[in-house]
Amino acid sequence: MSEPRWILELLGEDSRSIELPLTGSLVLGSSRERAGFVLEGQGVDEAHCAIGRTKEGDWAVKDLGSRYGTMLNGTRVAAARLKLGDQLVLGSRRLEVRPVQVAAPAVGSARPSDVPQRIGGYRIERLIGKGAMGAVYLAVQESLRRPVALKLLAARLESDRDFVDRFQAEARAAAALSHPNVVVVYDVGAENGAHYLSMEYMAGGSLEQKLAASGPLPWKAVLTVLADAAAGLAYAESRGIVHRDIKPANLMYSGLGTVKIADLGLATTLEQEASEVGEGGRKVFGTPHFISPEQARGAAVDHRSDLYSLGATAYRLLSGKTSFEGATTRDILRALQNDAPRPLRELVPDLPAELDALVRRLMEKEPAARFPTAEALRRECERLRLVAEHGPALEVKRGARAQLGLGLVLLLVVGASVAWYVTRSATTDSGPRERNTAPGADVRADLPQDDGFMLGKPDKTETQSDEEQVLRERERVAAQALRELAPFLAPDERVRGQYP
Known part of the structure; x- marks a missing residue:
């Protein structure tokens, strides 16, 4: 029997949710440094309360000495068990405990019969995603008893020896990358002809899944997404890595609500070969709705191409639509080169002008017109976040x-x-000094x-x-x-x- 999965849903105009942790604890509060799920509002302490799993397999909440207390169903509590439907009030913010809603039967379903129950020390639990390289499962690393995301290569790729060798080499290189906004690669290996890659399990799922389940995100939530993703891209830039496939499906929510970039170091060649788009015999790597104009032309790209893709991602997260539409890949790529996207503020009337300008700058067709670096973007996002939190008076x-x-x-x-x-x-x-005019006197x-x-x-x-x-x-x-x-x-x- 599979383990229960609950989420905590923030109620209000900036509604968002986070899955309750299978291990460890989740801190709720107003501090981005101390809290895993950040809540902005009056009466919310920096580290207000924590939620953790009990020995019986359910969850409990504990107040962390907050000024105004943690309210559970209208009663102030120091510590209490949670059940589905419970409402928590922290200052001016209200949250509700709900079950995880599975958007599609294929994702979140039980392990298929043709997939082994165990591989390489991992116990496979259920399917959580599919990609060009293969399927991704929630698994448990039995030696450490920790949940992981386990990617199994598709059968059509397992027979390509050259591809498998490079897959393993790039996975080992990706495992050396370490940043709070980059999904960690743990291990790569093979057993009985099946090749696998284990990664950090992102309990919150991808932003594409979030979009499918809840629709467009509030602009404040997208601003946080942009800040987190920009921090991860700044790290990639420092390592000379261009992702080339930034999109909602490759941005993931951790169990603590942090956005992390998936497949960094892998998307550069392997994902490209596994999922290429093109026309007229010309190969164009990436996802048509999110690639930059220069990438679509097959030109050399740098970190600014990823910034364009992040802008196109923000456009979709805010509006629920892609920036360019078309019946075919050729139509989409032609519009990408020649047309301007529909103004975001026509689709999102309450979008602040400065955030609209930020997204437009990211999606400039010329790389030189975009933000010069991901770090410059991150700083601008933080500035806008502070203005949103404290008002123009700031x-x-x-x-x-x-x-x-x-x-x-x-x-x-x-x-x-x-x-x-x-x-x-x-x-x-x-007083004045007397001048010595005698012959041979020192003029100094x-x-x-x-x-x-x-x-x-x-x-x-x-x-x-x-x-x-x-x-x-x-x-x-x-x-x-x-x-x-x-x-x-x-x-x-x-x-x-x-x-x-």
């Missing part, structure tokens, strides 16, 4: 703080200059006293000491300036080691 407040910071800089610079001038004046003679005696620094030889030992004091005073004032400005500077703008 921008005004940041501008005022920047002006205050500039004022502090000017004030401290003036103060440092005055301090230097006063100290310098104290070291110079108060007519130079101001502190010009000894220019000649590389100060007039007095005391002068050198005074100059050192001036330098120390300058350093002290500069350090003080940095301490005063630290709250106004972005982390990457601060000078390492110059302030506490």
